[in-house]
Amino acid sequence: MDATIRVLVVDDQDLFRGGFAMILNAQPDITVVGEAADGAEAVRAAAALAPDVVLMDIRMPTLDGVGATAAICQSCAAKVLVLTMYDVDDYVYAALRAGASGFLLKDVRRDELVRAVRLVAAGESLLAPSVTRRLIADVVGRGAARPALARRLDELTERESETLRLLGRGLSNSEIAATLVVSEHTVKSHVSSVLTKLGLRDRAQAVVFAYESGLIVAGQD
Known part of the structure; x- marks a missing residue:
């Protein structure tokens, strides 16, 4: 990416917040434009600083990462990457539903953090x-599919539905292309069409939708 990536770091613990900021600021293509200690402060900072990425702690006082993620995703174009101590966490699932583009465990390695941003x-x-499917299956598996979402699957063509199913299983564009025996360009077109028709922000929300609509049954491939 040619332009500098503007990052807002949000965590209620000074040690984590400062550590993440230091790692990211050391990169030539990344600049930490601000820090916030809780969700409410994060929402204000995102509006004022217009970051490209918000590195968001999930459990914080005043306003947690879920509420902050929802507010930020609804009000600006910033991408939210949530941080959690646990790989199966209801809060993380809620943040993905709210618009987060993914999540990382707080013990992430430096190179993984930079790559993720x-x-x-x-x-x-x-x-x-391996983590996301377990997380979503664990949470969604506690309840039934949502009928309203299931009905929206009718908006998709057969090939788009299959693309969504494979997205939900965590496959990359190249893996989907190999499975469907089509080009990656065609897969990108299908993915774009799925997101547009279903009004989804990105692939993360597509994964959630695939489970919640019942297109993928939790615990089954």
Whole structure:
């Protein structure tokens, strides 16, 4: 990415906030434009600083990361990357539903953190299949599919539905292309059409939709 990536770091613990900011500021293509200690402060800072990426702690006082993510995603174009101490966390699932583009565990390695910020800034979603599928299956598996969402699947063509199913399983564009025996360009077109028709922000929300609509049954491939 040619332009400098503007990042807002949000965490109620000074040690984490300062550590993440230091790591990111050391990169030639990343600048930390601000820090916030709680969700309410994060919403104000995002509006004032217009970051490209918000690195968002999920559990904070005043306003948690879920509420802050929802407010930021509704009001600006910033991408939200949430941070959690636990790989299966209801708060993380709620943040993905609210518009977060992915999540990281707080013990993430430096190189993984930097790579994640760059990916999200470039418009990708950070969804490690092994963790994300377990998280969503765990939470969605407690309830039934939502009928209103299931009906919206009728808006998709058969090939778009299959693309959404594969997205929900965590496959990359190249893996989807290989499975469907089409080009990556065609897959990108299908993904774009799915997001547009369903009014979804990005691939992360597409994964959530695939489970909540019942297109993918939790616990099954």
